[in-house]
Amino acid sequence: MSAGKSFWDMDELRLVIGAMVILSGATGVLVVLPYQLLENVKPPAGLKPYTNEQLVGRQTYIANGCVYCHSQQPRDIKQAPDFARGWGRASVAGDYAYDTPHLLGTMRTGPDLLNIGARQPSKDWHLGHLYQPRAYTPGSIMPPYPHLFEIRKGQAQVDDTVVNLPPAFAKPGEVVVAKPEALALVAYLLALDRTYPALPPLPKTANSAEAAKQKR
Amino acid sequence: MDLTVGILLGTFVLSVLALFFFIWSMAKGLFGYGESAATVIFASNELGIVEDPAATARQQGELQQAMDPLAASRDSMTAAQIETRSRADQSTSLAVGVCLTLAVVWLVLASFAGLISSIKLHAPDWWVRYDWLTFGRIRPIHLSMVAYGWCSLGGIGVALWLIPRLLKTELVGAKYALVGGALWSIGVFAGTVAIGTGHSDGLEWLEFPWQIDILLVIGGALVGFPLWLTLLQRKVEHLYVSVWYIGAGLLWFPILFLIANWPGLHFGVQQATMNWWFGHNVLGLWFTPLGLAAAYYFIPKVIGKPIHSYNLSLLGFWSLAFFYSQVGGHHLIGGPVPSWLITISIVQSMMMVIPVFAVAVNQHMTVLGNFRALIYSPTLRFVVLGAMMYTAASVQGSLEALRSVNTVTHFTHYTVAHAHLGLYGFFSMVMFGSVYFIMPRVMNWEWPFPRLISLHFWLALVGFSIYFIWLSIGGWLQGLAMLDEKTPFMQSVALTLPYLQARSIGGGLMTLGHLVFAAHFFAMGWKFGPKRLGAALLEPSMLLRLTRKKVAA
Numbered sequence: 102m103s104a105g106k107s108f109w110d111m112d113e114l115r116l117v118i119g120a121m122v123i124l125s126g127a128t129g130v131l132v133v134l135p136y137q138l139l140e141n142v143k144p145p146a147g148l149k150p151y152t153n154e155q156l157v158g159r160q161t162y163i164a165n166g167c168v169y170c171h172s173q174q175p176r177d178i179k180q181a182p183d184f185a186r187g188w189g190r191a192s193v194a195g196d197y198a199y200d201t202p203h204l205l206g207t208m209r210t211g212p213d214l215l216n217i218g219a220r221q222p223s224k225d226w227h228l229g230h231l232y233q234p235r236a237y238t239p240g241s242i243m244p245p246y247p248h249l250f251e252i253r254k255g256q257a258q259v260d261d262t263v264v265n266l267p268p269a270f271a272k273p274g275e276v277v278v279a280k281p282e283a284l285a286l287v288a289y290l291l292a293l294d295r296t297y298p299a300l301p302p303l304p305k306t307a308n309s310a311e312a313a314k315q316k317r
Numbered sequence: 318m319d320l321t322v323g324i325l326l327g328t329f330v331l332s333v334l335a336l337f338f339f340i341w342s343m344a345k346g347l348f349g350y351g352e353s354a355a356t357v358i359f360a361s362n363e364l365g366i367v368e369d370p371a372a373t374a375r376q377q378g379e380l381q382q383a384m385d386p387l388a389a390s391r392d393s394m395t396a397a398q399i400e401t402r403s404r405a406d407q408s409t410s411l412a413v414g415v416c417l418t419l420a421v422v423w424l425v426l427a428s429f430a431g432l433i434s435s436i437k438l439h440a441p442d443w444w445v446r447y448d449w450l451t452f453g454r455i456r457p458i459h460l461s462m463v464a465y466g467w468c469s470l471g472g473i474g475v476a477l478w479l480i481p482r483l484l485k486t487e488l489v490g491a492k493y494a495l496v497g498g499a500l501w502s503i504g505v506f507a508g509t510v511a512i513g514t515g516h517s518d519g520l521e522w523l524e525f526p527w528q529i530d531i532l533l534v535i536g537g538a539l540v541g542f543p544l545w546l547t548l549l550q551r552k553v554e555h556l557y558v559s560v561w562y563i564g565a566g567l568l569w570f571p572i573l574f575l576i577a578n579w580p581g582l583h584f585g586v587q588q589a590t591m592n593w594w595f596g597h598n599v600l601g602l603w604f605t606p607l608g609l610a611a612a613y614y615f616i617p618k619v620i621g622k623p624i625h626s627y628n629l630s631l632l633g634f635w636s637l638a639f640f641y642s643q644v645g646g647h648h649l650i651g652g653p654v655p656s657w658l659i660t661i662s663i664v665q666s667m668m669m670v671i672p673v674f675a676v677a678v679n680q681h682m683t684v685l686g687n688f689r690a691l692i693y694s695p696t697l698r699f700v701v702l703g704a705m706m707y708t709a710a711s712v713q714g715s716l717e718a719l720r721s722v723n724t725v726t727h728f729t730h731y732t733v734a735h736a737h738l739g740l741y742g743f744f745s746m747v748m749f750g751s752v753y754f755i756m757p758r759v760m761n762w763e764w765p766f767p768r769l770i771s772l773h774f775w776l777a778l779v780g781f782s783i784y785f786i787w788l789s790i791g792g793w794l795q796g797l798a799m800l801d802e803k804t805p806f807m808q809s810v811a812l813t814l815p816y817l818q819a820r821s822i823g824g825g826l827m828t829l830g831h832l833v834f835a836a837h838f839f840a841m842g843w844k845f846g847p848k849r850l851g852a853a854l855l856e857p858s859m860l861l862r863l864t865r866k867k868v869a870a
Contacts, residue, residue, distance in 0.1 A: 113545075113556075113564075116561055119635065120638060123639050124572060124642060126642070127594065127642030131590055131591070131593075131645055132576065132594050134658075135590040135591075135654070136583075139585065140587075142586075163517055165448075165453045169521075170452070177651065181800055182800065192653045197586050198585060200585050201585060201588060202520050203585055203589045203592065205586075205589045205652060205653075207521065207648060207732070208728055208733075209729070209809075210438070234441070235442075240807050240811050242439065242441045242814075245445050246451065248451075
């Protein structure tokens with residue numbers, strides 16, 4: 102760095118200022134702007150907050166990395182046949198009002214789960230499926246989660262939740278008992294149900310104003 | 318739709334105009350850089366002299382003959398210049414040695430985590446006894462070890478080594494870098510344990526709990542500190558393009574990581590946009606700058622010829638920073654986010670063609686006509702292959718951002734293959750080459766078994782080709798199957814199985830290559846192998862005497 106150069110001749114300054122301006126621009130567009138736009142999104146009327154057990158189940162979902170194979174974002178019917186597969190309508194920002202951290206996902210090694218609670222409401226099915234997916238879905242490549250269950254020799258105790266496996270997968274003299282984490286996870290999966298309408302019905306006055314606008 | 322097309326066209330026209338203005342102003346010399354800036358990495362009389370410490374004495378001689386036989390007969394550097402460079406290299410050796418050693422350890426661990434994840438996808442009932450080995454934990458462990466262990470520490474090590482060479486002075490504050498690298502590695506270890514025990518934050522690329530992230534933020538800032546201290550001592554007029562990349566990268570990463578991990582700040586869908594702002598910026602503003610900085614140094618340095626166009630390299634730098642920083646939204650195409658955000662990201666993804674073109678023209682034109690150098694220089698073989706993969710990965714990435722292509726490839730293994738083309742094909746290959754160049758300087762010892770370098774190269778190349786080609790095909794077919802309403806979902810799973818198995822074979826070969834690399838690395842660390850001309854070769858004067866003898870003969 103020789104003396105007598107003007108401010109802008111210094112490469113370091115250009116580097117620091119340029120790099121920071123560009124980064125703030127990108128942060129503004131992709132982080133700050135969405136923050137301001139989405140800050141005031143209200144949860145839709147049909148969406149209930151998670152219960153404590155469901156939140157514990159959500160943590161189990163996170164801890165076991167379900168998100169690496171399952172998305173939670175059905176796409177629009179114009180883009181993909183997600184609706185036809187029974188995965189639900191295209192989701193909107195309000196559907197995730199209680200979802201922090203977000204679990205939108207980037208893979209569909211398995212199906213989308215945003216509406217799995219509506220699609221498959223059986224607790225027994227979910228428990229058995231978590232214990233051994235291939236007992237319910239032949240050809241599935243989902244891992245089994247034996248650490249969410251306990252194997253008991255002989256009889257189950259009174260307050261145990263016994264997993265009812267299909268006969269071909271049940272071992273004689275053994276019962277499979279769901280641990281609290283498994284029960285919480287299933288409670289969360291059953292709460293994944295965004296089948297309510299995404300938008301509230303339009304009030305009458307607004308409706309007619311809209312119609313008038315369209316006529317013009 | 319019309320508005321979208323309008324925005325797309327408007328931005329495109331504007332950017333092209335800006336590009337023409339930039340080229341015109343360069344031609345007019347408005348930017349003040351002559352092409353002389355490209356020679357800043359050479360000593361005053363060093364042009365034409367090859368340098369590859371990874372090459373054997375014979376290879377070096379042949380490399381020199383192939384590149385510039387006449388230059389071999391003249392003195393390249395004065396004693397003072399040799400002294401300066403030698404001191405520059407020595408000032409970094411401890412910090413660089415530590416960072417690269419940790420990086421290699423992470424590479425081996427990460428490879429096994431990746432291989433286990435890969436096998437588990439086609440053999441789901443294999444090794445299910447331990448919860449920390451379940452796919453949903455070992456896969457993010459693989460990613461974190463690769464990204465924050467191998468790639469980051471490798472990139473930091475290479476950057477630290479390059480800084481004094483680029484600024485022609487000694488590294489100031491190496492101890493900050495040493496502490497920073499150590500903190501960083503402790504952070505990666507703790508983060509991996511957190512994922513394994515089920516304490517992930519739940520966001521891809523950001524799994525480490527925020528308490529552990531503090532270590533990485535402080536570590537990253539400490540590692541960047543010596544750069545700024547050394548800049549104040551620099552003995553060069555122009556900052557070579559690699560310095561721009563390294564400086565910006567070291568500045569960007571701690572900020573990105575801090576904002577992304579700030580506890581309690583992000584929510585719901587906003588967090589998703591933030592997640593991919595980070596997820597893509599960690600590639601574009603952290604790994605890519607470090608990888609390109611290394612490629613921009615080693616390619617010209619090995620062959621002894623300056624890069625094709627210095628001004629083009631700066632155009633590449635600024636346009637990369639501008640466009641790359643805004644592409645993250647393309648990970649959410651079809652998702653519940655504002656459509657303008659996605660459109661901006663798609664446009665900028667397409668505009669990435671400009672920086673990629675700038676880098677591609679520059680690096681490939683530099684190599685063009687000098688391809689024989691690849692036969693003799695182990696460093697160049699890795700780095701040039703990496704540079705080619707950079708072009709390929711970038712063009713592929715731009716295309717994948719198009720809505721029509723993305724609709725097929727999103728949510729499939731195709732994206733996984735693409736990610737590996739970037740982080741393995743490009744970044745890791747450049748790092749391998751850089752480590753082969755740097756370590757003889759750090760250890761003052763030659764690579765003991767040169768054949769192992771070739772073995773590593775071929776295992777990595779063949780393994781990765783199998784990995785990439787088959788997984789891309791499988792992912793594309795998976796995407797088509799999912800888009801067809803009449804095809805049952807389970808068919809999209811079943812059809813990927815042979816491709817997933819092929820991926821495990823490719824991944825196995827890659828892992829084997831890494832074991833060879835690591836074994837060789839540690840063999841050198843313990844100074845195995847014959848003491849050949851060895852360390853003496855590291856002095857350029859000795860090299861010259863050797864090549865001169867060859868010419869005389």
